[in-house]
Amino acid sequence: MNCEGISNYSISFSIFENMFSPYKNEALNLLYNLLYCDDINLFRENSEVTDAETYPWYVLFDPQARKDDLEIIVNDHTHGSRVRLLAANRLREMQVKPSLKELLGVVIEVALPEGLDVLAGYNDQTARYINYSEKVVIWETADPASLPLFVNLMNEGAIVVNKIGPWEKPRLPFPDQGNTRVTFQVTDGIYFGQAATNVLFKDPMASPVLNAGLALMKFLTEASQEKQ
Numbered sequence: 001m002n003c004e005g006i007s008n009y010s011i012s013f014s015i016f017e018n019m020f021s022p023y024k025n026e027a028l029n030l031l032y033n034l035l036y037c038d039d040i041n042l043f044r045e046n047s048e049v050t051d052a053e054t055y056p057w058y059v060l061f062d063p064q065a066r067k068d069d070l071e072i073i074v075n076d077h078t079h080g081s082r083v084r085l086l087a088a089n090r091l092r093e094m095q096v097k098p099s100l101k102e103l104l105g106v107v108i109e110v111a112l113p114e115g116l117d118v119l120a121g122y123n124d125q126t127a128r129y130i131n132y133s134e135k136v137v138i139w140e141t142a143d144p145a146s147l148p149l150f151v152n153l154m155n156e157g158a159i160v161v162n163k164i165g166p167w168e169k170p171r172l173p174f175p176d177q178g179n180t181r182v183t184f185q186v187t188d189g190i191y192f193g194q195a196a197t198n199v200l201f202k203d204p205m206a207s208p209v210l211n212a213g214l215a216l217m218k219f220l221t222e223a224s225q226e227k228q
Contacts, residue, residue, distance in 0.1 A: 022116040022174040025134055035107055035120040035128060036171060037085035037185065060086050067096050074098045074187055081105055081122035081185075088187040098187045105185035106157045108213040110197060111175045119217045122185075125150045129220050137224045149219055153212040157184050160205055161191050182209055 019042070021029040030046055033039065043049065044061050052061055056073045059065050060083070073079060073087035081104040088098050105122040115132030125142040127150075139146070160182075166189035175181045180201070181194040193206050200206045 020173050022118075023130070023134055028130060028134055028136070031128065031136065032116075032118060032130060032174075034082075035105075035118070036183070036190075037082045037105075038089045038171060038190075040086060040090060043086060056083060056087070060090065065090065067091060067094060070094075071096075071098060075100050080126065081124040082126075084187070085185055092189065101186060101188050103154055103158050103161055103184055103186050106153055106209065106213065107181075107183040107185065108210065109175055109181045109183075111177045111179050113177060116174055119213050119220075121150060121153050121213065121216050123150065123154045127216065127220060129217055131221075137220045139220055139223075146216070146219060146223075149212070149216040153209070153216055156208040156212045157182075160184060160193070160209060161186055163205065164191055164193070166191050180210070182206060182213075 019029055019033045022032060023029050030042065034042055034046070037043075040060060044052070049057055052058060056079060059069050059073060070087045070091050074084050074091065075098075076084070085104050088104075091098050103123065105120060107118065107120045110117040112132050115134070116130070117132045118130040119127065120129075121127045125139075125146060127137075127139040129137040129139075131137075161184050166186070168189070171183075171190065172181075172192075175194060178196055179194060180197040181192055182200070184191040193200065193203075195203065195206075201210055
């Protein structure tokens, strides 16, 4: 088990004008935007990647990357979900639809009066949770105790993805107070649903995903507290 709970998330980073900024802490705003894996420049300049010359990073960071090489990364399940999403999104920028349609991540954003709560769970059993209080939990290693929670989140998410269509426009800013958004990160694009929080939690299609996310969030926060 590798769970990192941190009160003040801090890394070296560059500020980009196109980043959405739901938090006072700019490092958290970076972390928030990195959840979506839709801007390779953020990873190139700011991620925890220590050696950009290693595979597959040198492919992902190459402005002239070949479509076939990116497709190989998307289809390779030995890579992390965020790596595969980066490759898929680069292909989409080239107007190329990946041959594989697979749900790789679910991001749940709940805009509370106190701030934005965000959970991102990926199908490689990694996760990030940003609490409205600006505390962070980073979950990096697959664990038998967390496996069923990730499986449930991905299964419930896949049910929704199979019933709705992709969002063809740029990613929206974070939701306004009182609203909740669920974003499904699929290799062929993002799918999402958004509504007033009390409405979405009662929605027959959205509520199973939200409840699965709540179960994972509870596990992550409890695991973080145990570590501390």
